[in-house]
Ligand SMILES: Nc1nc2c(ncn2[C@@H]2O[C@H](COP(=O)(O)OP(=O)(O)OP(=O)(O)O)[C@@H](O)[C@H]2O)c(=O)[nH]1
C-alpha cells in the first residue's frame with residue numbers, strides 16, 4: 001500500500017508515505033485522520049463531523065497532500081493515513097474486529113510505514129499508560145527510518161481535566177526513544193510530542209506539516225537537523241501559525 005515514489009510535476013517533487021495511527025479505542029484516531037483532511041474547509045462543522053464518526057472495525061484510509069518548501073525545492077507530499085481499530089483483543093460476543101485481526105489481513109499489502117502516530121487522550125491516564133501496549137503492537141510495521149509522533153488529543157478539554165503532566169510526556173518520549181533504539185540500534189528516528197484538538201482544530205495544521213516533514217526525512221530528502229528545527233519552529237511562540 002505504501003509507495004515511496006518520486007515524480008516531478010510542474011517543478012514539484014512528489015513523495016508518498018504511509019502513516020499508521022494507533023492507540024486505545026475512542027482516543028480520537030479516526031477523528032484526527034478525518035480532521036487533518038478537513039480542518040481547513042470544515043472547522044466550523046468539526047463537532048458534527050467527529051460526533052458522527054463510528055468505532056473503527058476495519059482499516060480506514062485517508063490521505064493528505066501537503067506543499068512543502070525546503071531550500072530551493074518544492075515538494076508535494078502525499079501522506080496515506082492508515083487507521084486500524086483501537087480494540088486490543090477480539091471479545092466474545094463483540095462483532096468489532098481487533099487491531100491484530102485487521103492488521104493480519106492487511107500486513108502483506110503494507111510495504112513500509114514512514115510515520116507512526118502513537119495516539120492517546122490527554123484527559124485519560126489509561127490511554128497514556130496503554131501506549132506500552134501499542135509500542136509492542138506495531139512490531140513488524142516499522143523500520144530504522146520510521147519516525148514516531150506522540151499525539152495527545154482532546155486538547156480542548158485539557159485545561160479542565162488534563163490527566164498527563166508535561167513532565168510525564170517528556171519522560172514517555174525519552175522512554176519510547178530508548179525502547180526503539182534498544183530494539184533497532186540503527187534506528188535514525190525520534191519521538192516528537194504534539195497535542196491537538198480535533199474539535200477546535202488546534203495544532204492540526206502543525207501536525208500535518210510535521211507528518212509531511214517526517215516523510216521527507218524518512219526518505220532522505222531532508223536532514224534530521226532540518227526536521228528538528230521545523231519541529232522547534234512549529235511549536236515555539238515565534239511560529240507563524
Ligand atoms: N472534545 C474532543 N472530542 C474528541 C476529540 N477527538 C475525538 N473526540 C471524540 O471522541 C470520540 C471517539 O473518537 P474516534 O475518532 O472515533 O476514536 P478512535 O480512536 O478512532 O476509536 P476506535 O475506532 O474505537 O479505535 C469521537 O466521536 C469524538 O466525539 C478531541 O480532540 N476533542
Ligand SMILES: [Mg+2]
Pocket residue numbers: 029030031054055056083084085086
Ligand atoms: Mg476509529
